[in-house]
Amino acid sequence: MTSRRQFIAGLAAWISGPAWARAANAGMRTDIQLAASWQSRNAYQTGVLARAASGEALTIYAAVDVPTRAHGLLLERDGTIITVARRPGNWLLRWTREGKPLAWHWIEPNRAFAGHVLASADGSTLYTTEINLETGSGMIGVRDAASLEKREEWPTRGIDPHQLVWDVTHPGSLIVANGGVPTRPETGRIKHNLDHMDSSLVRLDGRTGALLGQWQLEDSRLSLRHLAWNISVHNQPVLGIALQAEHNTTEQKSAAPVLALFDGEKLRTVSTPHTLAGYGGDIAMRGSSFVVSCPRVNSIEIFDVRGTWRGHVSLPEACALAPAAQSIVAGGRHQAIGLQMTDSDHANEMTIPAFRLDNHWIAI
Amino acid sequence: MPRLFLGMAMFVLTGAASAVEPGSTIMPIQMLYQNWSVPKASDFVRDGAGLKPALQAVCDVPQEKSGEALAQAKQQWLMALSSWEKLSAVSTGPLIERRSQRQIDFMPTRPRMIEAAIKSSPASLADLELIGTPAKGLPALEWLLWVSPIKPASAECRYAVLISEEIEREAQALSEAYSKAANKQAGEETAKAALSELVNQWVGGIEHLRWANMEMPVRVALTAKNKTEPVFPRRSGEAMSMLWSAEWDALRTLATGKGFSMESTLRSRGHNQLADVLASSTLNTDKAMQGLRIADQSRLLDAARELAALKRLVEDRVAPALGVTIGFSDADGD
Incomplete structure (x- = not known):
């Protein structure tokens, strides 16, 4: 049984963050720092993983306990970090890279966070993907970055909204991935009526939320979820979209593509010479390449900007991807690798702590 | 429905369960509906x-x-x-x-x-x-x-x-x-789907109890800009105590109760050691869940921790042993 003193000490740690995390690595020189989220033996946490200069291990530099599993992360202009709960979630947390929570924000009862957050160029506004729990429809929460309070809401013209990015082909517009997977508030993440999937990519006016365009794939069982722009080719930016298949049969799922490309006008899938279990967990770009993590086949798949498959690298339960230190750092089960993306696609191996890493991490 | 009749039905079904082939899910799911849901x-x-x-x-x-x-x-x-x-x-x-x-x-x-x-x-x-x-x-x-x-x-x-x-x-x-x-006579595939739904919904149910109904109201109040009291989903303390007790009663019974439960299904498939771990963890949680009141936030958070540990046990060990994939668990992506 917890004593009153222990209870108060526990609350203080939960609110202010564990002191051990800040003190343990003070003064450490690092060449890679990643904000990430994970599940340790006894807690869900978000925090910073860092590699000591020329070291071979990513270790926990800072950690903050969070109440449910986390998902998307955002590095703000002032160096603070925002972590958002995994869908259907109800919290946002702003914290420092030393592991100090600065502000918790709880969503109103009839909304749920859908996993990702984006900032305006000047950092004054945040955009969160959300779900209207009454109707199931997708929403963008437009929030004051200082207070995290919602200023207004825009419909995403779809269901199950997930990641959102600024549209480099139409400055001032947002691109939002409507995952399209029907779920119900009373049954959480359980999927229903997959015959009625309705995934789409939408372009919204970044000032008003007005719909400026909407695109769908021919195969309605492909859920558009994670987004990354590649701007390596002058005047020809391409958006890569990691896909997750929701077909009825294992065979259909297994053969499904994991990457779609959008050039600002047309949306299409690209194929690979082998099956990838129809599940792209994260996507990143480096140079003229897209990289898609495929945890269900333990690999990282590499494509060029036109969608031509270039190769793959094995990594058990590969998922989180982030451009960092002239490479793409990919996280998996107990191991991470830094893909140099040179001609030889050389990979540097790193160990990571014995926890279950979440889908995403970002370089800070 | 008369309680005497239900008692007899449970006896008959419990007796019939011994004839179920190891690993079959048909009878346990019918038992669940007969002994619990009905x-x-x-x-x-x-x-x-x-x-x-x-x-x-x-x-x-x-x-x-x-x-x-x-x-x-x-x-x-x-x-x-x-x-x-x-x-x-x-x-x-x-x-x-x-x-x-x-x-x-x-x-x-x-x-x-x-x-x-x-x-x-x-x-x-x-x-x-x-x-x-x-x-x-x-x-x-x-x-x-x-x-x-x-x-x-x-x-x-x-x-x-x-x-x-x-x-x-x-x-x-x-x-x-x-x-x-x-x-309804269920085929093997239907019964497997029903078992999967049950375990998934049990995990969802315990998480809903732990987070939405117990811990979140306390955390929201603790992190509010101005000092505030927790706002629980039901409006009276009496209703909240009843809610916690009723939801936990259902979760505990479906985990380790007599008749159909995850524990009995584990034992019928030869996972006795894991069944013992589940029983022990459920007992610990049961102690923490007794006599909760909205005024005692310390005990509420202690109980929430026990619920979280039990949920992890079912997700990480019990569900795989029962051949169930947790569809909205921590193992699932996004």
Whole structure:
């Protein structure tokens, strides 16, 4: 049984963050720092993983306990970090890279966070993907970055909204991935009526939320979820979209593509010479390449900007991807690798702590 | 349904279970419906049916005696809530198909919609169907009993009676649906899907109890800019204590209770060591869940930690041993 003193000490740690995390690595020189989220033996946490200069291990530099599993992360202009709960979630947390929570924000009862957050160029506004729990429809929460309070809401013209990015082909517009997977508030993440999937990519006016365009794939069982722009080719930016298949049969799922490309006008899938279990967990770009993590086949798949498959690298339960230190750092089960993306696609191996890493991490 | 008959049914089914081939899921799922869902739905029919006369009594008594009638109506509402929470803590089969939670337990209720609904003077269940779920169901009744209490011979009172009729109708429909499901011969694939749904919904249920109903209100209050008290989903401390107790009772019984449970299914498949771990962890959680009150935040958070540990055990070890993939668990991506 917890004593009153222990209870108060526990609350203080939960609110202010564990002191051990800040003190343990003070003064450490690092060449890679990643904000990430994970599940340790006894807690869900978000925090910073860092590699000591020329070291071979990513270790926990800072950690903050969070109440449910986390998902998307955002590095703000002032160096603070925002972590958002995994869908259907109800919290946002702003914290420092030393592991100090600065502000918790709880969503109103009839909304749920859908996993990702984006900032305006000047950092004054945040955009969160959300779900209207009454109707199931997708929403963008437009929030004051200082207070995290919602200023207004825009419909995403779809269901199950997930990641959102600024549209480099139409400055001032947002691109939002409507995952399209029907779920119900009373049954959480359980999927229903997959015959009625309705995934789409939408372009919204970044000032008003007005719909400026909407695109769908021919195969309605492909859920558009994670987004990354590649701007390596002058005047020809391409958006890569990691896909997750929701077909009825294992065979259909297994053969499904994991990457779609959008050039600002047309949306299409690209194929690979082998099956990838129809599940792209994260996507990143480096140079003229897209990289898609495929945890269900333990690999990282590499494509060029036109969608031509270039190769793959094995990594058990590969998922989180982030451009960092002239490479793409990919996280998996107990191991991470830094893909140099040179001609030889050389990979540097790193160990990571014995926890279950979440889908995403970002370089800070 | 007479309790004696249910007791006999349980005995017969428990006896029949010994004839089930190891690893088969057909009989355990039928046992679940027979031993758990059907009687719990029947309890809800009984307690839900008690709402209408209790509310009608408030409408009919003279003003000076309305306090006593209101107190009895509140008591009946708490009984109906307890039956409902036990039945719906782990939503399976008909509860999901009928979307009953949305129909009669939509939260948060909308006071403005309730006021508008009362002004529209619905006179029948058909009229009530035109009114949105946020203005109906158990949460709306709670509002009309605790926050803005109904008065005799008022439009509010008539509206409350009508809501209770709709709850009773849904309870009856659920009971019939569960009886039908319990008597339906399921093939192996259907039974596997039902077991998967049960374990998944159990995990969802324990997480809902831990987070939405216990820990989140406390955390929200602790991290508020200005000092504030936790706001729990139900409006009275008595209702919250009843909710925690009822939901935990359902989760505990489906984890390790007599008849069908995850523990008995593990043992039938030879996973005795894991079954022992599940039983021990459930017992620890049960101790932490006893006598919770909204004023004791320290104990609430202790109990929430125990619930989280039990959930992890089921996700990480029990579900794989039962051949169940947790669809909305930590192992699933996004």
